[in-house]
Amino acid sequence: xxxxxxxxxxxxxPIQVLAKDIKNPQVVSEMRVNIVENGSVELNGTIYNxxxxxxxxxxxxxxxxxxxxxxxxxxxxxTEFCSYDFVNDRYGNRLLNIKWKNPVGNVIYTVNSTLLIxxxxxxxxxxxxxxxxxxxxxxxxxxxxxELASExxxxxxxxxxxxxKWIGENxxxxxxxxxxxxxxxxILKVRKGVCKEFSNLLVSFLRDLGYYSxxxxxxxxxxxxxxxxxxxxxxxxxxxxxxxxxxxxxxxEVGYLDATHVKFATFPDSSWTFTEVxxxxxxxxxxxxxxxxVKLKILDFKEEPFIxxxxxxxxxxxxxxxxxLRTDLKADGCFLTKIEYKGxxxxxxxxxxxxxxPQNIVYFCNEKTVFTIFxxxxxxxxxxxxxxxxxxxxxxxxSGVQLVLNPKGYGYSQLSVEKNVVKPGEKFLVTARQxxxxxxxxxxxxxxxxxxxPNYDFKVxxxxxxxxxxxxxxxxxxxxxxxxxxxxxxxxxxxTIPVKVRVLNLGDKSQEISVxxxxxxxxxxxxxxxxxxxxxxxxxxxxxxxxxxxxxxDFSTSVSKTITVIGQxxxxxxxxxxxxxxxxxxxxLFQ
Numbered sequence: 243x244x245x246x247x248x249x250x251x252x253x254x255x256p257i258q259v260l261a262k263d264i265k266n267p268q269v270v271s272e273m274r275v276n277i278v279e280n281g282s283v284e285l286n287g288t289i290y291n292x293x294x295x296x297x298x299x300x301x302x303x304x305x306x307x308x309x310x311x312x313x314x315x316x317x318x319x320x321t322e323f324c325s326y327d328f329v330n331d332r333y334g335n336r337l338l339n340i341k342w343k344n345p346v347g348n349v350i351y352t353v354n355s356t357l358l359i360x361x362x363x364x365x366x367x368x369x370x371x372x373x374x375x376x377x378x379x380x381x382x383x384x385x386x387x388x389e390l391a392s393e394x395x396x397x398x399x400x401x402x403x404x405x406x407k408w409i410g411e412n413x414x415x416x417x418x419x420x421x422x423x424x425x426x427x428x429i430l431k432v433r434k435g436v437c438k439e440f441s442n443l444l445v446s447f448l449r450d451l452g453y454y455s456x457x458x459x460x461x462x463x464x465x466x467x468x469x470x471x472x473x474x475x476x477x478x479x480x481x482x483x484x485x486x487x488x489x490x491x492x493x494x495e496v497g498y499l500d501a502t503h504v505k506f507a508t509f510p511d512s513s514w515t516f517t518e519v520x521x522x523x524x525x526x527x528x529x530x531x532x533x534x535x536v537k538l539k540i541l542d543f544k545e546e547p548f549i550x551x552x553x554x555x556x557x558x559x560x561x562x563x564x565x566x567l568r569t570d571l572k573a574d575g576c577f578l579t580k581i582e583y584k585g586x587x588x589x590x591x592x593x594x595x596x597x598x599x600p601q602n603i604v605y606f607c608n609e610k611t612v613f614t615i616f617x618x619x620x621x622x623x624x625x626x627x628x629x630x631x632x633x634x635x636x637x638x639x640x641s642g643v644q645l646v647l648n649p650k651g652y653g654y655s656q657l658s659v660e661k662n663v664v665k666p667g668e669k670f671l672v673t674a675r676q677x678x679x680x681x682x683x684x685x686x687x688x689x690x691x692x693x694x695x696p697n698y699d700f701k702v703x704x705x706x707x708x709x710x711x712x713x714x715x716x717x718x719x720x721x722x723x724x725x726x727x728x729x730x731x732x733x734x735x736x737x738t739i740p741v742k743v744r745v746l747n748l749g750d751k752s753q754e755i756s757v758x759x760x761x762x763x764x765x766x767x768x769x770x771x772x773x774x775x776x777x778x779x780x781x782x783x784x785x786x787x788x789x790x791x792x793x794x795x796d797f798s799t800s801v802s803k804t805i806t807v808i809g810q811x812x813x814x815x816x817x818x819x820x821x822x823x824x825x826x827x828x829x830x831l832f833q
Contacts, residue, residue: 264463264502264540264543264545266545266636267462267463267464268493268500268579268636268637269500269546269547269548269636269637269638269639270361270500270501270502270544270545271361271500271501271544271545271546271548272358272359272360272501272543272544272546273358273359273502273542273543273544274308274356274358274359274540274541274542274543275356275357275359275504275538275539275540275541276354276355276356276539276541277299277353277356277357277504277536277537277538278352278353278536278537278539279296279298279351279352279353279534279535279536280350280351280353280534280535280536280537281350281531281532281533281534281535282349282350282351282531282532283345283348283351283519283529283530283531283532284347284348284349284529284530284531284532285346285347285348285349285521285527285529286526286527286528286529287523287524287525287526287527287528288523288524288525288527289344289345289346289527289529290343290344290522290523290524291341291342291343291521291523292341292342292345292349292519292520292521293340293341293342293520293521294338294339294340294351294517294519295329295337295338295517295519295520296337296338296340296351296353296516296517296534297335297337297338297506297516297517298336298338298353298355298506299355299357299460299504299505299506300335300336300505300506300507301336302365302366302505303365303366304359304360304361304362304363304501305357305358305360305505306357306358307355307356307357308356308357308358309354309355309356310353310354310355310356311353312326312338312351312352312353313351313352313354314342314349314350314352315349315350319340319351322343323342323343323345324341324342324343326338326339326340326341327339327341333368333370333372333456333507333508333509333510334368334370335506335508335509338353356541357504359501359502359503359504360501361498361499361500361546361548362499362503363488363497363498363575364485364486365480365482365486365487365488366486367454367483368454368456368480368482368508369482370454373455373456373510374449374452374453374455375510376446376449377511377513378425378513379423379424379425379426379442379511379512379513380426380442380445380446380449380510380511381427381446382426382445382446382447382449382450383450384426384427384446386430387426387427387430387446387447387450388450390405390408390430390447391405391446391447391448391450391451393408394447395666395697395698396697398453398481398483398484398485398487399487399496399497399576399605399607400605400697401448401451402444402448402453402481402483402487402489403489403496403497403576403578403605404605404697405444405448406444406489406491406496406578406603407494407578407603407604407605409443409444409491410491410492410494410580410603411602411603412433413429413433413434413435413439413440413443413491414433414434414435415434415435415436415440415492416434416435417436418434419434419435419438419439420436423438423512423513424439424442425442426442426443426446429442429443430443436492437476437478437492438457438477438512440477440491440492441457441458441477441491441512442457442511442512444479444489444491445479445511448479448481453481453482454481454482455479455480455481455482456479456482456508456509456510457477457478457479457480457508457509457510457511457514458477458479458480458488458505458507458508459475459476459477459505459506459507459509459514459516460475460477460503460504460505460506460507461473461474461475461503461504461506461538462474462476462493462502462503462504463500463502473502473504473538476492476503478490478491478492478493478495478499478503479491480508489578493636494578494580494603494636495577495578495579495637496577496578497575497576497577497578497605498575498577498637500637502543504538516534517531517534519531547635547637547638548573548574548637548638549571549579549635549637549638550571550572550573550638551569551570551571551635551639551641552569552570552641553567553569553570553631553632553641553643554567554568555567555568555631555643555645556613556678556680556705557705557707558644558645558646559646559647560618560645560646560647560707561618561621561708562618562620562708563617563618563709563710564598564615564616564617564618564708564709564710565615565616565618565631565708566613566614566616566680566703566710567583567613567614567616567631567643568611568613568680569581569611569612569613569633569635569641570609570610570611571604571606571609571610571611571635572608572609573606573608573609573637575607575608576606576607576608577605577606578603578604578605579603579604579605579636579637580602580603580604580635580636581602581603581612581633581634581635582634582636583597583602583631583632583633583634584630584631584632585597585616585629585631586627586629586630586631586645587629594619594629595616595617595618595619595631596616596617596619597614597615597616597617598615598616598617599613599614599615599682599701606684611680611685612684613680613681613682613684613686613703614633615703616631618708621647626647627645627647628644628645628647629645629647630642630643631643631644631645653676653677653706653707653708653709654706654709655674655675655676655677655705655706655709655710655711656674656675656677656704656711656786656787656804657672657674657679657702657703657711657712657713658672658673658674658787658802658803658804659671659672659702659713659715659802660801660802660803661715661799661800661801662713662714662715662716662799662800662801663715663717663721663797663798664695664715664716664717664718665695665718665719665721666696666697666717666719667694667695668694668695669692669694669695670692670693670695670715671691671692671803672687672690672691672692672693672702673690673803673804674689674690674704674705674706674711676689676706677704677705677706678704678705678706679702679703679704679705680702680703680705681701681702681703682700682701682703683700695715695717696717697717698717699714699715699717700714700715700717701713701714701715702715720748721748721797722747722748722749722794722797723748723749723753723755723792723794723797723799724745724746724748725743725744725745725746725790725792725800725801726744726746726801727742727788727790727801727802727803728741728743728744729742729778729788729803729805731805731806732805732806732807732808733778733780733805733807733808734780734807734808735782735783735807735808735809736779736780738777739777739779739780740776740777740778741759741775741776741778741788741790742773742774743757743759743773743774743775743776743790743792744771744772744773744774745757745768745771745774745792746770746771747768747769747770747771752767752768752769753767753768753794754766754767754768754794755768755772755792755793756792756793757774757790757791758790758791758793759778759789759790759791760776760778762776780807782807782809783808783809784807785807786804786805786806786807787803788802788803788804788805789801789802789803
């Protein structure tokens with residue numbers, strides 16, 4: 243007698259399913275689903291024992307099995323000839339272990355379960371060595387992966403969200419890659435993929451940063467991504483930080499997973515598979531394992547948007563150039579989500595407004611303000627226009643406003659930002675007279691404000707009745723020099739005032755610097771600090787921007803300030819103004 247051990251492996255396959263009118267899966271907070279797995283094992287030869295290890299839905303704090311039944315063609319597997327139990331693989335995944343004694347011919351199995359799933363938040367930590375080491379697909383030690391991962395700053399949530407946002411903005415979702423398994427390096431080369439690629443790349447970044455992390459696999463309601471209402475095989479990431487974090491870079495979900503995510507297993511990367519069969523017997527044994535057909539049917543679900551949304555326009559009535567939509571988000575906790583926008587539609591159904599700064603993928607804790615800039619096309623000045631602009635946050639409800647376009651002209655905004663290079667958390671001054679001020683990370687003010695720099699490069703805008711001014715600001719972890727500017731708040735046209743500049747050396751060694759103001763350049767060796775004084779004579783009221791550039795061989799920065807310049811009075815104004823002032827004083831005595 244001889245024994246034969248056969249291992250057969252296959253992947254989850256697409257399935258057909260009733261989706262029961264879920265239009266936005268991101269707001270599904272609870273779902274009850276029936277899952278039926280069918281398959282068969284075709285046998286030839288004399289077989290004494292047959293075992294099938296089958297991947298099934300996992301149980302955890304957010305996913306509970308309410309009903310479970312296993313049977314073959316003869317009925318429930320609770321007999322001497324067909325029985326079942328549960329086993330765990332080395333990654334902690336619970337598998338269904340079905341055993342047959344003396345099976346003959348074609349063995350058919352059916353696993354029927356009912357699952358209650360709730361929206362996921364924090365998850366249990368797993369610190370297996372396989373979840374921190376590189377693999378053939380998760381190439382966390384690759385230099386390009388290391389360089390990109392190093393851009394992530396802040397706390398655990400900030401780093402995960404930054405990298406998930408980067409993937410969502412730089413990797414194109416393309417179903418052509420559904421049947422391949424690309425490595426992280428290959429993904430960065432083609433900049434395309436599906437959920438496997440998105441998850442492998444995110445896990446690669448995170449393992450380089452020292453996070454235990456894994457690829458979770460199962461099914462998900464496709465929603466906006468697949469443009470279908472059939473459940474699809476899906477993968478996402480689990481990050482085992484101090485607080486376990488879930489992240490789906492395809493769905494733009496970090497800090498939560500909607501309840502349509504049905505988890506079957508967790509693996510080191512997306513190459514791992516789900517089912518194995520073992521057999522022993524005598525003679526020439528042949529075994530053929532069929533595809534495991536999985537069907538999901540939604541029994542009921544609850545929809546609960548958890549991000550509150552409010553939209554408004556910075557200017558409700560404008561004529562040309564730009565309009566800016568303000569979207570205020572509020573939620574209890576820290577989340578990454580995505581916002582879709584629908585601008586005005588023309589008669590042909592095309593977007594009437596062009597989005598300049600979409601700000602689609604955002605992450606925040608508790609509250610966030612997002613500014614979206616739309617460019618207005620050339621319009622017929624003889625007509626008035628009205629149209630609706632709407633924001634669709636994935637995890638919130640739709641919110642919209644009405645834009646009015648009419649020929650009232652437009653304003654002007656002179657924007658001044660104190661520094662063009664700052665460190666994370668550094669405060670800086672912004673001014674824009676008679677203008678609204680906002681940033682691409684959510685700050686807002688009118689005319690003048692002191693803001694705090696975020697962790698990454700950002701943009702500052704000045705906005706006045708359709709006119710938009712912009713400044714790009716760099717964020718660096720260390721600055722070799724610091725530049726301070728001292729100048730009067732006001733000046734008179736034609737009269738000279740001093741512009742005082744102090745440059746401080748923040749490094750350990752002396753540095754060669756060049757200080758530039760207008761057409762004047764001064765070069766010095768900087769050891770501790772140096773003071774510079776320039777003369778400035780404003781020509782008129784519009785000549786009011788003071789800007790000084792300072793360069794070292796490896797670093798460039800600038801400081802600026804907008805002052806008030808009082809224009810020169812004409813000769814007649816100088817003669818008659820005292821007379822006018824006298825009569826105004828005289829009249830005031832009789833009031």
